[in-house]
Amino acid sequence: MSVLVLMEDGGPSRQTLTLARKFGEPRSVRIDAILPFAPDALATALAQAADELDASAVFAAGTERGNEVMARLAARMDLPFAANCIAAAPGDPVEVTRLRWGGSLLEEARLHSPRPLITVAPHTVAADDGSVPPEVDLHHPHDRDLTVRVSDHVEPSSAGVSLAAAKVIVSGGRGVGSKEGFAIIEELAALLGAAVGCSRAVTSAGWRPHTDQVGQTGTKVAPEVYIACGISGATQHMAGLKGAKRIVAINSDPQAPLMLNADYTVTGDLKEIVPAISAEIRKRR
């Protein structure tokens, strides 16, 4: 039996292979097989390939593009699709475990499908270290599948450190109190060469742009150190922190969820503590 896998560069696709192998011998289609990126064309190509291979299942990494292409494949083939799985056991039905609420909740589900379509949530499954599966030959894309395709690219406008790539993030929540209150957060971030982040409450209040928002509907981050100032730690925010190595929480409420999920805590008024940290760093220079 073959299983078809949509491959991208990087870890998530290697992780996907781990689950895919349970469903058969992997064959692959590269996500950049059609350039510029045209998701409908890619979905059509996958459908044809799956048919030709009589693939037992189709897998992709649960990245934005992976989920998108798989959803189009599902719509085209009129099949169900389980996104962001962390486990999948072959059978009829296929038993899957998938993420909900950005990973704050797990769902056990049964996938009733002649050809299971599954994406694998990044960083939830060990990477496969076997050989790269052989690619299948694709048909030339049809014009009608090229209506949706990338026609241009815009560089990021912000000059600062990007959240997703930052090694250190200093982040503020409702406890910062106001737009102006972020001055001390920015000051500390500048001293640390860090990016500034914030919680959803802050973005909703209009204190910071959405590009600064860390969380389920903002940016998911993976810094060495995440300093959370005055953030209570609702599940929405915690969902974006799963990749952080060390979390430092500064909060007046020692029982705030984030304080309970941090590696280090400082209890008290962030308006005193944050400037004190900045002063301490300056002193040591």
Added chain:
Amino acid sequence: MRIAACIKRVPITGGRILLTDDARAINTQHLGFTISPHEECGVEEAVRLIEANKGDSVVLTLGPSEAVEQLRDAMALGIDRAIHLQTDGQEWDAEATAGALLEAIRADESANGPFDIIFFGNESADSGGFQVGIRVAYGLGRPCVTGLKKVTLEGSQVRCEQQVEGGRDVYVVPLPAVLTVKEGLNLPRYPSVPGKMRARSKPVAVVTPSRPAPRLELVKLAVPAGQGRRAESLGSGAAAAQAVVEMLQKAGVL
């Protein structure tokens, strides 16, 4: 022009999610509800487009009778009317949801003409299936662009910016189109009191689709085991600054 926005009613979760006894749903006894965040931006974008171009805007949802609250919320922001695909509270999988929405949209379009744009959230906050908008687009045979952070009308086309690593990819597709959006597309307004009052008298059409057997069938939910972090206190107040800096040095980021 005609714009539709599809939304989902989701609970506002706090610090800890609690499940019902049968573990098939979140225990919402103490929780409020909201429009799923991405879709809030879809509603806002729809309102802005109609404000700028005039026309008719419709909000649709599939959900229990209480979901009318979210429809009213959307209408309070400026949407003209609502279509409520009312369920008995059971969970619908993404495929079934898309099927029911497709039917409701077709019915509305046959009476009032096609929507130029139908907005969806890129994925819902709770079940996160990443597919309802795409399925509806395929059903209608319309182009669909996903994960949008910017939408600009250009005549009979729409220019879409999709966030990717290292910038944004641009798509330009003809109307009518289906667009799935992400939070950050805009900053949704708060509803004004007059807006809320107007929303009370805006029409809500109710249809009651029947639920097909789910092909992605929820068995049960579970709260993942904690990350097992044991917080180490670095002290309290400004006096803790020294300990924080030492920790940063040890972590090698200073």
Added chain:
Amino acid sequence: MSLPNHARCVVIGCGIVGNSLAYHLTRLGWRDVVLLDKGPLPNPGGSTGHASNFIYLVDHSKEMTALTMDSVRQYKELGVFIQSGGIEVARTPERMQELTRRMASGESWGIEGRSLLTPAQVKELVPYIDEKVILGGFNTEGVGVVDSLRAGTLMREKGRAADALHVAPKTEVVGIDVEHGRVKRVRTTDGDIETDIVAITGGVWSPRIARMAGTRIPLTPAVHQMIDIGPVPRFRGAKSDIEHPIVRDMDTNMYERQAGGDLEIGSYAHKPILYDPEDLPPVEQAALSPTEFPFTQADFEEQMQHALELMPEIVGDESVGVKYAINGILSLTPDGMPVLGESPDVKGLWAAAAVWVKEGPGTGKAVAEWMVHGESEIDLHSSDIARFHEHQKTRAHVRARAAEGFNKTYGIVHPSEQWASNRNVRLAPFHIRERELGAVFFEAAGWERPQWYESNASLLEEFGDRVTRRSAEWDARWWSPIINAEHLAMRDRAGLFDLSAFTIFDILGPGALASVQCAALRQMDVPIGRVVYTPVLSPQGGFKSDLTIMRLGDEHFRVVTGGAGGMADKKWFRDQLVRGAELADLTSSMTTIGLWGPHARRVLQGATSDDVSNEGFKFGTCRVIEVGTQRVLASRISYVGDLGWELYVPIEQGLKLWDTLWEAGRPHGMAACGIGVYGTTGRLEKCYRAHGNELETEYNVVEAGMTAPRVKEEDFIGKAAHLRHREEDPAAVLCTLTVDDHRAKSGENRYPLGREPILTRDGKRIVDRRGRGSYVTSAGAGPSVGKHILMAYLTPEEAVVGNQLLVEYMGERYPVSVAVAGATPLFDPENTRIRS
């Protein structure tokens, strides 16, 4: 820091009340006080954390106003008070009238900086109001907002600085151990604490905590809706939290206040939404806090309209959005007052619950004084946890009355207004007869008592002009001229009274005499068969109560007191029991009928063969007589100042006694008389004092004019203070005044109902040297003296017979004269009737 295993006192709950109570206990010298909360600090998640934090000063309740004023003083001392002023606006003529009443209450309680404003004047202070919607406003300059969480933190710090307070957040109480009726220990998630004294300050959770000790705190969590809209262009650049007066839109049960750049809109207008304490989520499961529930828009629809009408500039601004909306949870009680004091069921278990932010610090201080000194500076009898009768502590009663009371939060509540819910709980055995007579029932302690009888309307014709009519609707509400006619029938012939609401308990055993001696001011070592009316004093010599005690045997005393204060009196007497004495409550075993009037003896003689002549049955004595087949305890005293008896029989025989007396009274023109006569007209003509009106802990025996020639040898509570008071010149003298001219500017005659300020002829407040202002403690008709009677404490200088003063009522002032300074009755000053 680990939890101590022993404490002087454990205070449970770190809201504004718990913080204040714990601090004041340490200030008064207690050490080893432990303050716990299951939630985190500084905001443990209770009502304090989401309160709107504003303080209006004027309340018709003197007790509530005093607690509020003391709280403001404390908030100011802590530096967390911002004065903003506050305006209660009126949309209706009825409300405008109510605002004049609030003006008067403010005068009575000594609140300065009050004024009535025209719509244009309101607009000047609150430029964003639509003045066309309102008829006027009542402005109180001293209104402001506080930071109640910060106040709590500062109080905890003070207690800790004195090394007297241990604070333990995130420590949940799981049990309270009670042994032999006394608190022994508190069990928590962090260990046990041995202690004799526990104070429950757990706000909406208080009932849950009380239940751990096997007792009840009758309150219910209820919803108060609040929304926050903004940003308000007018408030852009606001330099403080509040720069404009807070507006209370009284007629719509709403308020609007600036909160920085936003406007906060709150409502008490929606249907009552009640919860059980068990419905509150644990801290970690709540999306916001355990007392901030999801907003229910459907309950707020009308309120948006009302807010829009009043403040269209802000509320109608399309750019101003609803940023935040909650159903905040607060505490409601069956009678709207807090629940304070030591539990009547468990010694050492104290409560300070159902307290709002505006009266929090003052309440904490008062309860601390009560715990440490045995009484508080402010008389707390209306808030005493011991006031509740058993049925009043049931869930159904609490919910029914809380629901009914909720929409009265800003209501226009007549002083005599009756509750509609949960009535007919306690019925006299002759209730059926009273119904036949067309009784209009008022409630007292759950008892249905006839206030007057419609069947007596025929007496109106008989007494003609001697009965004063009232034309003003407010004055005549919950009132009838029939009361006055019944009064005259009683004074001319005889009246029969239902006194079932009395609280009756016996003190028995070898320690009985010592026990009653300890509680009573008067000598109780009297011959068997004597009835003694006696004040009951507080440790500082104020009035805890006044009641009658019959000596029925060497070791047997029967205490009879009113229904309203009866439960508190019972606790007080039980607390004074010495070894070998016990208390037996007979309230539900005995019923009482009063028979008074010049023909009372003839009526009674017609029903008994016993000797009830003046010689055979002297005033101030009691004994068992036979009335037909019934043995009746007859007690010759009177609260209406006429010849007659209180007649006690077992409750199941009450109907028979009523019927017997009714038959006996028929030839003598006896009328059934309601409590309107017993409690007001009959009493006031005789200048008899009433607890809760004239008699409070804030006044002493000398001031009340009740000094006896001698003080008994035996010790009693308050003796030292009482002896001191007898040596001092009184700061105030209780006087009886009569209204000289009732005519209002409109030409209509008006009749004050009580609590109005008494002013000098040039309109100045009268304040005694202890800072107490003069106000009407009781008001009512005196049909036999043809006057409307007021009682008030005056300074000795003003307490001169014939002195002319003013009473302020509904925005106008009426001339009054001092008729009596002291206790001499207006009617029958020689007391010949009662002794005839």
